[in-house]
Amino acid sequence: xxxxxxxxxxxxxxxxxxxxxxxxxxxxxxxxxxxxxxxxxxxxxxxxxxxxxxxxxxxxxxxxxxxxxxxxxxxxxxxxxxxxxxxxxxxxxxxxxxxxxxxxxxxxxxxxxxxxxxxxxxxxxxxxxxxxxxxxxxxxxxxxxxxxxxxxxxxxxxxxxxxxxxxxxxxxxxxxxxxxxxxxxxxxxxxxxxxxxxxxxxxxxxxxxxxxxxxxxxxxxxxxxxxxxxxxxxxxxxxxxxxxxxxxxxxxxxxxxxxxxxxxxxxxxxxxxxxxxxxxxxxxxxxxxxxxxxxxxxxxxxxxxxxxxxxxxxxxxxxxxxxxxxxxxxxxxxxxxxxxxxxxxxxxxxxxxxxxxxxxxxxxxxxxxxxxxxxxxxxxxxxxxxxxxxxxxxxxxxxxxxxxxxxxxxxxxxxxxxxxxxxxxxxxxxxxxxxxxxxxxxxxxxxxxxxxxxxxxxxxxxxxxxxxxxxxxxxxxx
Amino acid sequence: xxxxxxxxxxxxxxxxxxxxxxxxxxxxxxxxxxxxxxxxxxxxxxxxxxxxxxxxxxxxxxxxxxxxxxxxxxxxxxxxxxxxxxxxxxxxxxxxxxxxxxxxxxxxxxxxxxxxxxxxxxxxxxxxxxxxxxxxxxxxxxxxxxxxxxxxxxxxxxxxxxxxxxxxxxxxxxxxxxxxxxxxxxxxxxxxxxxxxxxxxxxxxxxxxxxxxxxxxxxxxxxxxxxxxxxxxxxxxxxxxxxxxxxxxxxxxxxxxxxxxxxxxxxxxxxxxxxxxxxxxxxxxxxxxxxxxxxxxxxxxxxxxxxxxxxxxxxxxxxxxxxxxxxxxxxxxxxxxx
Numbered sequence: 001x002x003x004x005x006x007x008x009x010x011x012x013x014x015x016x017x018x019x020x021x022x023x024x025x026x027x028x029x030x031x032x033x034x035x036x037x038x039x040x041x042x043x044x045x046x047x048x049x050x051x052x053x054x055x056x057x058x059x060x061x062x063x064x065x066x067x068x069x070x071x072x073x074x075x076x077x078x079x080x081x082x083x084x085x086x087x088x089x090x091x092x093x094x095x096x097x098x099x100x101x102x103x104x105x106x107x108x109x110x111x112x113x114x115x116x117x118x119x120x121x122x123x124x125x126x127x128x129x130x131x132x133x134x135x136x137x138x139x140x141x142x143x144x145x146x147x148x149x150x151x152x153x154x155x156x157x158x159x160x161x162x163x164x165x166x167x168x169x170x171x172x173x174x175x176x177x178x179x180x181x182x183x184x185x186x187x188x189x190x191x192x193x194x195x196x197x198x199x200x201x202x203x204x205x206x207x208x209x210x211x212x213x214x215x216x217x218x219x220x221x222x223x224x225x226x227x228x229x230x231x232x233x234x235x236x237x238x239x240x241x242x243x244x245x246x247x248x249x250x251x252x253x254x255x256x257x258x259x260x261x262x263x264x265x266x267x268x269x270x271x272x273x274x275x276x277x278x279x280x281x282x283x284x285x286x287x288x289x290x291x292x293x294x295x296x297x298x299x300x301x302x303x304x305x306x307x308x309x310x311x312x313x314x315x316x317x318x319x320x321x322x323x324x325x326x327x328x329x330x331x332x333x334x335x336x337x338x339x340x341x342x343x344x345x346x347x348x349x350x351x352x353x354x355x356x357x358x359x360x361x362x363x364x365x366x367x368x369x370x371x372x373x374x375x376x377x378x379x380x381x382x383x384x385x386x387x388x389x390x391x392x393x394x395x396x397x398x399x400x401x402x403x404x405x406x407x408x409x410x411x412x413x414x415x416x417x418x419x420x421x422x423x424x425x426x427x428x429x430x431x432x433x434x435x436x437x438x439x440x441x442x443x444x445x446x447x448x449x450x451x452x453x454x455x456x457x458x459x460x461x462x463x464x465x466x467x468x469x470x471x472x473x474x475x476x477x478x
Numbered sequence: 479x480x481x482x483x484x485x486x487x488x489x490x491x492x493x494x495x496x497x498x499x500x501x502x503x504x505x506x507x508x509x510x511x512x513x514x515x516x517x518x519x520x521x522x523x524x525x526x527x528x529x530x531x532x533x534x535x536x537x538x539x540x541x542x543x544x545x546x547x548x549x550x551x552x553x554x555x556x557x558x559x560x561x562x563x564x565x566x567x568x569x570x571x572x573x574x575x576x577x578x579x580x581x582x583x584x585x586x587x588x589x590x591x592x593x594x595x596x597x598x599x600x601x602x603x604x605x606x607x608x609x610x611x612x613x614x615x616x617x618x619x620x621x622x623x624x625x626x627x628x629x630x631x632x633x634x635x636x637x638x639x640x641x642x643x644x645x646x647x648x649x650x651x652x653x654x655x656x657x658x659x660x661x662x663x664x665x666x667x668x669x670x671x672x673x674x675x676x677x678x679x680x681x682x683x684x685x686x687x688x689x690x691x692x693x694x695x696x697x698x699x700x701x702x703x704x705x706x707x708x709x710x711x712x713x714x715x716x717x718x719x720x721x722x723x724x725x726x727x728x729x730x731x732x733x734x735x736x737x738x739x740x741x742x743x744x745x746x747x748x749x750x751x752x753x754x755x756x757x758x759x760x761x762x763x764x765x766x767x768x769x770x771x772x773x774x775x776x777x778x779x780x781x782x783x784x785x786x787x788x789x790x791x792x793x794x795x796x797x798x799x800x801x802x803x804x805x806x807x808x809x810x811x812x813x814x815x816x
Binding site: 144 | 614698
């Protein structure tokens with residue numbers, strides 16, 4: 001879960017401030033120290049951290065904060081604004097050439113994910129812009145690099161131009177571009193070999209390729225797990241090639257991804273995409289503002305709400321809310337909830353978007369893949385209709401029968417019933433608009449003003465739906 | 479000769495006579511990392527006036543900047559704070575010396591009964607399993623090691639258990655050809671455990687010496703993929719009870735703090751017995767090694783120092799640490815070297 005550690009630490013630092021009505025300069029210094037170390041621990045470059053902390057401290061030390069009634073709010077706001085400033089304001093789209101073809105050159109260190117990203121990019125362009133991309137295989141050094149590109153290209157269903165490994169990459173690119181012009185490909189993606197930024201010979205080769213191809217887009221591919229070194233790499237590639245954008249890969253790992261923050265700060269070049277998995281479709285546009293929110297412990301609430309709105313069947317949601325109101329949340333609803341969770345992309349995906357979720361002890365231990373959800377469903381389907389509606393019926397003998405029917409161990413059945421009960425309790429509370437229990441559940445993250453705001457907006461939306469529903473029901477009665 | 483003596487010697491200006499070829503290679507490979515680490519500390523001392531809080535903040539930062547890790551950096555700077563007070567060190571020279579001695583102390587304490595060489599079967603085939611996240615250099619390392627063992631006259635077999643990534647099997651086949659060793663392959667997207675099973679059978683039948691298993695890169699937080707790795711290990715263990723003799727985690731030296739999490743997670747799943755630190759010829763920092771040794775006690779066994787087939791070296795902690803600190807204790811020698 002990217003950035004989680006950073007979120008946690010900032011929350012801790014801010015938590016100290018939050019408890020006080022007014023803060024002293026000493027408090028502020030302590031909080032700033034926490035923020036500084038959190039950023040450093042997240043692999044943000046120390047130069048960037050220094051500037052960042054200095055700016056925040058200077059702004060925070062201004063009168064408006066120290067005299068303000070809600071100093072913590074002010075600091076959260078400043079940190080958020082500064083984070084957004086460092087990371088850029090909005091998503092930057094891919095450059096496009098005025099005349100076809102648009103030429104994209106992939107560069108980076110070894111093993112950063114250039115070829116995979118090239119494939120994802122072509123997939124995206126084909127899907128969204130009905131593009132006809134051509135790959136040029138310019139990695140003649142690494143064994144089987146061309147085969148890899150060919151396999152990826154086959155999956156995307158796009159042609160590859162290659163001349164084997166005995167031809168100079170400059171020549172390959174020249175001929176490849178000629179073929180693209182002839183076949184009228186609208187996008188050309190050049191996959192180059194991975195190289196160290198200090199390898200003068202290979203860096204010169206890239207400069208030559210740039211001169212030959214005149215690319216509209218030079219994308220530096222950087223592993224999100226890179227440490228302090230990320231800045232050296234980005235700076236060096238940028239100096240020698242004047243890159244146009246960055247792709248941050250392997251962000252689906254549990255790295256804190258501080259590299260994202262520092263690369264932008266040091267090079268001034270936007271991060272355009274993030275790699276979020278091994279499938280061809282798993283390339284996302286980078287949203288700097290959302291990322292800043294996520295760092296601050298707001299979670300990717302925006303994304304979650306959006307996702308929930310499109311995925312969650314309105315009617316089902318209404319039915320559920322009605323049932324919750326009557327406190328008859330039963331196993332049928334539980335199954336429905338699981339279905340929705342599955343639709344929205346698994347518990348883990350949702351969890352990491354929720355603010356402060358990382359604070360629950362052992363939250364990272366929750367392993368609820370499609371398999372586990374399948375097992376839970378099997379257990380519920382092994383219940384009689386009466387049992388599903390009245391969970392109170394479930395005595396040990398019935399539980400044993402259910403376990404045998406579902407083919408799961410009895411412990412798992414018991415655990416699931418426990419989970420169901422917790423779920424019921426929470427839904428009940430939420431329907432009454434009481435979030436105090438949730439506070440504890442979600443940890444400190446929820447107690448923040450911003451967290452409250454997010455929860456508030458969710459609750460308001462729920463209430464709105466309820467009002468609508470009641471109106472409808474009344475009309476139906478008439 | 480102990481590391482400590484080596485550094486002391488360097489301090490007193492004695493010339494070091496034990497320069498070997500490997501050491502030169504380390505020197506070359508580490509020139510960059512040493513520069514950054516040493517330079518940073520030197521810069522720190524140049525500005526150093528008195529031992530104050532800001533100085534220790536800067537020291538912490540310098541250590542973190544070398545990817546040592548936050549906890550480790552704080553631990554070191556805390557201990558140094560006490561040490562410096564204790565010794566009432568005031569001059570630059572005194573503080574420098576205190577820091578070096580402390581770092582060496584910490585480093586040596588962690589590696590007291592560490593075994594740096596690879597574990598081989600007493601009888602029958604030795605199985606070495608390579609694991610790690612995507613793009614760290616597993617296949618390249620397998621290729622280099624195959625070449626090395628082949629040169630030593632061992633009968634080596636490679637298992638292409640990365641059936642997932644496009645071109646991975648072909649990549650290993652190229653390495654197999656270069657090193658002149660057979661490669662057991664399966665179909666793309668087939669069960670990697672099945673490929674490993676076939677390879678183990680082949681090795682048992684032909685009474686080969688070494689089986690190197692290349693697996694697909696996987697992020698440590700992907701539960702299903704980690705389970706797959708566990709299965710591969712189980713298959714090996716079932717066929718040869720004492721195998722795998724080594725489970726080597728391949729780590730990219732440019733990785734930041736996530737390397738620790740990787741090591742932790744992979745250790746939990748596959749009981750990693752050693753680490754291969756790759757891409758150390760780049761602008762890699764040595765700091766991560768300090769952190770891994772300190773927090774996990776898993777020894778680094780091999781280091782990758784370049785892209786050539788013979789650029790894989792046994793890890794020598796003494797030389798490694800000496801390489802890192804050389805600039806610091808012998809600033810003049812470093813200059814004449816360049």
